[in-house]
Amino acid sequence: MNEIVLYSVLSIGGLGTLMAIVLYIVAQRFKVIEDPRIDTVEERLPGANCGGCGYAGCRNFAEEIVKAGSLDGFNCPPGGSETMKEIADALGLEAEEQEPMVAVVRCSGSLEAAPPKTRFEGLNTCAFAHSLYAGRSGCPYGCLGEGDCVVSCAFDAMYMDKDTGLPVIIEENCVACGACVKACPRDIIELRKKGKKSRRIFVSCINKEKGGVARKNCKVACIGCGKCVKECKFDAITLEDNLAYIDFNKCTLCRKCPPVCPTGAIHEVNLPPRKVKEKKEEDSKEA
Amino acid sequence: MSLLTVSGSPHVHADESVRKIMYGVLISLVPAMLVSFYFFGLGAIIVTLTAVVSCVVFEFLIQKYLIKGPVTICDGSAIITGVLLAFNVPSNLPLWIVVVGSFVAIGMGKMTFGGLGKNPFNPALVGRVFMMISFPVQMTTWPKPIPLNTQLTDVVTGPTALAVVKDGVGRGEKVSELLPKVPEYMDLFIGNMGGSLGEISAIALILGGLYMLVRKIITWHIPVSYIGSVFIFTGILWWVNPDIYVDPVFHLITGGLMLGAIYMATDMVTSPMTPKGMLIFGIGCGVLTVVIRVFGAYPEGVSFAILIMNAFVPIIDRAFKPKRFGEEVKNG
Amino acid sequence: MKTFKLGGVHPPENKFSEKQPVEILPVPESVSIPLAQHLGVPANPVVKKGDKVKTGQLIAKGEAFISANIHSSVTGTVTKIDDVIDTSGYRKKAIIIKTEEDEWDGSIDTSDNLIKECNLSREDIVKKINEMGIVGMGGAAFPSHVKLMVPKGKKAEYFLINGVECEPYLTADHRLMLEKGEELMVGITIQMKALGVDKAIIGIENNKPDAIEYIGKLAQEYKGISVEPLKIKYPQGAEKQLIKALINREVPSGKLPIEVGCVVHNVGTAFAVYEAVQKNKPLIERIITVTGSNIEKPCNLMVRIGSPVAALIEVAGGLPDNPGKVISGGPMMGKALNDLDVPVTKGTSGILVFSKKQSGRVPEITCIRCGKCVNTCPMALEPFFLALLVDKQRFEDCEENMIMDCMECGSCHFVCPSGRPLLDSIRVGKSNVGKMIRERSDK
Ligand code: SF4
Ligand code: SF4
Secondary structure, three states: OHHHHHHHHHHHHHHHHHHHHHHHHHHHHOOOOOOHHHHHHHHHOOOOOOOOOOOOHHHHHHHHHHHHOOOOOOOOOOOHHHHHHHHHHHHOOOOOOOOOEEEEEOOOOOOOOOOOOEEEEOOOOHHHHHHHOOOOOOOOOOOOOOOHHHHHOOOOOEEEEOOOOEEEEOOOOOOOOOHHHHHOOOOOEEEEEOOHHHOEEEEOOOOOOOHHHHHHHOOOOOOOOOHHHHHOOOOOEEEEOOEEEEOOOOOOOOOOHHHHOOOOOEEEEOOOOOOOOOHHHHHHHHO | OOOEEEEOOOOOOOOOOHHHHHHHHHHHHHHHHHHHHHHHHHHHHHHHHHHHHHHHHHHHHHHHHHHOOOOOHHHOHHHHHHHHHHHOOOOOOOHHHHHHHHHHHHHHOOHHHOOOOOOOOOHHHHHHHHHHHHOHHHHOOEEOOOOOOOOOOOOOEEOOHHHHHHHHHHHOOOHHHHHHHOOOHHHHHHOOOOOOOOOOOHHHHHHHHHHHHHOOOOOOHHHHHHHHHHHHHHHHHHHHOOOOOOOHHHHHHOOOHHHHHHHHOOOHHHOOOOHHHHHHHHHHHHHHHHHHHHHOOOOOOHHHHHHHHHHHHHHHHHHOOOOOOOOOOOOO | OEOOOOOOEOOOOOOOOOOOOEEEOOOOOEEEEEOOOOOOOOOEEOOOOOOEEOEOOEEEEOOOOOOOOEEOOOEEEEEEEEEEEOOOOOEEEEEEEEEEEOOEOOOOOOOOOOOOOOOOOHHHHHHHHHHOOOEOOOOOOOEHHHHHOOOOOOOOOEEEEEOOOOOOOOOHHHHHHHHOHHHHHHHHHHHHHHHOOOEEEEEEEOOOHHHHHHHHHHHOOOOOEEEEEEOOOEOOOOHHHHHHHHHOOOOOOOOOHHHHOEEEEEHHHHHHHHHHHHHOOOOOEEEEEEEOOOOOOOEEEEEEOOOEHHHHHHHOOOOOOOEEEEEEOOOOOOEEOOOOOOEOOOOOOEEEEEEHHHHOOOOOOOOOOOOHHHHHOOOOOOHHHHHHHHHOOOHHHHHHOOHHHOOOOOHHHHHOOOOOOHHHHHHHHHHHHHHHHHHHHHO
C-alpha cells in the first residue's frame, strides 16, 4: 500500500517539476520585451475595453500612445480629462483639454407621436429591422426601437422606455464612448457637448423628408420650415435637406428657438422651466 | 384596422417543433419500455416513473428558482432524459439512487451548461456514469428477468452476459465453454436476459429506431456507423482468436450497444451536425466501446465511449464541414 | 425524375389559383412607376411633369450597363416625379401618371397573331430586348439583355428555361405556360438565336402535369427544345439549383451560370422577349397571382406595371376581415408589405394575403443542434453557425464560412424546429460582409 502512495507522489511530483521546467524554458525563449510604459499607461486606464477611443481595447490604446509618443488625437472618453491628465503626467507629456461630451437621442417618434403602422416580427436587432423595412411608423429615419444601442452600452447608461419605445440616456452614467453611435444603424445618436450644468438644446429629429411627408408619419418631426434658423442670432442653426441642425459650438443656449418650432422638435435639456412673462430677462442672462 | 405584420422571409414554417421531436422520441421508446415492464415487472415501472418524475421536477425547480428563467419542462426533453436514465439502470436499484442520479443528470449534465441545446454531454449518460462510479455494487446487481413479475423483493440476481464472458476470459476459460452459461442468442435478441431496464431487447430498440428514422428525427449515419464499426472491429478480433474473443453478433445484442447506438449517441444536442461528422462520431464510439469492453476494466463501455466522443463533437463539427455547393467543381 | 441533390424542402403547395385563367386587371386611375424596378442602376426619367405619354412610350432610360428602360404602362399625363414607398417602406423615385385613356404607342403590334419568323441578327435581338426594358420576371429582376451578352472567352451551350415555379401558392408561370405556350416557344427560339445555342431545356416541376404535357407537345415542333419534368423541391427555381437539376453541373461559388455554359431565364421573361422582339411591345404588364387561403377569389391577373397592390386585392375579393400580412412574392422569399399602396413592379410575381394566424412566427427557443438547417441548406452552408457568428459580430469568420453564397432561400428557417430566425441573422451578416468586401476593394 505504502508503495503505491510513494509511487504516485513521486510520479506526479516528477511530472509537475518537468512541466515547470518546460514552461520556464518556453517562457524564457519566447519572451516578448515590451515597453514598460505601456503598462504604466494601461494601469491608469479604466479597463472597460469599450472601444470609445477608437482602438481595440485599453491595451491597444496604451500601445498606440506609447508608440506615438504624444497625446495628440488620443482621448479616453470614459476616463475623461482626468485620466488623460494622469497619463500625461506619468509619461511627461502634454494633454490637450477635452470638452466633456454626452450622447443624445435625436428622435422623438414615440409610440404616441409616431403611431406604429405595422407590427415587426423577427430577429430583434435594429440592424436587421433597418435592412428589412422603414420602421414601425413608416419614418425611414426614425428609431426602430429594437435597442441595439442599449445592448452596446457598457456603462449601463441606456435603457429602453417601454411607454415611448425610445431609448433613454442616463446622463450621469454616460461617458460618451460612442459605442451606441456606432451601434445605431440610422445614426440617430449623436455625441454633443455636455455644456455647462449639462444644459443643451438640440433638434431631436433627423428626418430629411419633405415636411408634409415627415409630418404624416410623426407629429414631432422636423419639417424643415426654417423658423428656428431665422430666430437664431448666432448662426448656430443650419437647414439642409429639410432638416435643421444646431451646432453645439455656436449655440449659446439663448432659448429663442424652441418656442418657434411648430412641431416641438427642438428639445431643451436641464434648463430651468420657462417663466413665460420674464422671458426677456432670462434670455439676456443666459446669453 | 389591425396592424399588418412585417417580417423577413420565409413567411411559412415547417410543421415541426422541438416538442414534436421530443414526443416522437418518447413514442419510439414505448416498445422497449413495454419489454422491460414485461421482463422486470413492477420494479421497472417504479424505477422509470421515479426517474421521469424526478428529472422533470428537478428541471422545474432549477429553472424556476435557481435560474429564474422560463420553465420549459413541457418540451419533453426532461422526460426523455428520465426515461433514458431509467433504461440505463437495473430494475431493483434503490429509488433514492435513482433520484440522486436524476439530479446529477439534470443539474450537472444539463442545467449547468444552460439547459437544452447547450449541454456538451448527454445528460442521461452523465447521470448513469455518476451512479456507476458512486454506487458500483447497486448498479451492477442485475435481476434476472421474470416475466410479469409483480414482486418487488427477492428477485434472483446475476451478472450480465457480457460480464460472464469477460470474467470467464479473465480467469482463462475459453469462450466456447462460457457461451452455454449465458442465455441463447434468440433470448438475448428479444431481451430475455439480465441487464439494465431498457437495454435488454435489441428488437424493440431497433423498432423504435426505425420509427425515428421514418419520422426523420434521426438519420441512419450514427447508428449504422456505430453498430457497423463494433461489428467489424469485434469480428476482426474474433477472427484472430475465437478462444478469447466472442463473436461479433454476441457483442451487438448484449449490453447497452443498441440503446447507446440508437438513442444515446443520436441525441441531437450532443452529436455532430453533418453526415460526415456523424459517421466519424459513430465510428469513434464503436471503436472506443470495443476497446473498453475487450481491453478495459469494465465489461461494458458504451456510456464511456459516447461521453468521450461527445467531448470531441465541437472539434468534429469544425473539422468536417459540409462540402459547399460549388466549392470544388468537377463538371463533365 | 431529376432534381438537385443537396438539401431543399417541400413546403405545402397550396396552389389555389392554378385553374384560374388569366384575367385582365382594368387600367387603374393612376400608376406610379418606380425608376428602380430592376437590379442595378436606376433609370433616368426622360419625361417631365405635365408631359402627355402614351401606353408603351419610353419614360425613363437605363443608361448604365446594368440597368433597364422603363415605359409608360398607361396613357395620360405625368403628374409628378416624386418619391413613393417601395416594398420595404423606404422611399424611391417614381414617375406618377394620371390615366386618361388607353391609347397604345403606334409602333406596338397589339393583335393576337402569332409571329414565328424572326429575321433579326443576334446583336439586334439583344438590342431590342434592351430597348424594351425586359428584366428577369422571376423576382430578382436582373436586366435580361445583360444575361444574353455572353462575355468574351465564355461559350453558352445550354439555354435553360425556368418553369419550375417552386414557390408555394404562386401560379402565374403555370398559367402563362398553359395560355401562351406558342408565344413562349417562339420567345425561346429567339433567345437561343441570340445566344447561339442549339439546346434549350424547359424545367417544369411535376405538380404541373398539364403544363408538362402541353409544352412537351409543342416542343416537338421546335428543334432543340426539350421539356424536363422535375421532382417537386424548393428552391429548384434558383438558378444554380436548376442548372444542377437539369444538366448536373455545379456553378462555382461566386460565379455566374455562364461559367458552366448556361443561361437561365424564367418563362415569364421568355414570353416578354417574344412580345418585345416580335410585337415591339415593351414590358409594361405582367401576370401576377393574387392568392391566400382566405382570399375570396384567388386569381391570376394581367396587371399594368405601377398599379397599386390594393387594386389587385380588390379584384380578388378584397382584403379579408383580419389580414395579418400581405406579401409581395411567394411565401418563401417574398417581402412583407407595410403599405398597400405600393406599386406593382416588373419583378412582382404574386400578392399573397395571410390571416393573423398564418402570419405569426413560431416561438423562438435555443438551438437544439438538430442539424436540420445544415442538411437542408441547398448551398451546404451551416446556417446555425453563421447565425451564431453574426451574433458575435465575427464577420471575417462569416466570410470564411461562405456566407455570401447564401441565396436567402429561407429553407433553413423553414425547417428549424426551434423557430430560430436564421435567415434574419444571415441577412445582417451578409450586409456587413458585403460592406467589408467593398471597403477592401476600395483600398
Ligand atoms: S443559409 Fe441561405 S441558402 Fe442556406 S438554407 Fe438558409 S437561406 Fe437558404
Ligand atoms: S435547424 Fe434550428 S435547432 Fe436545428 S441545428 Fe439548425 S438552428 Fe439549431
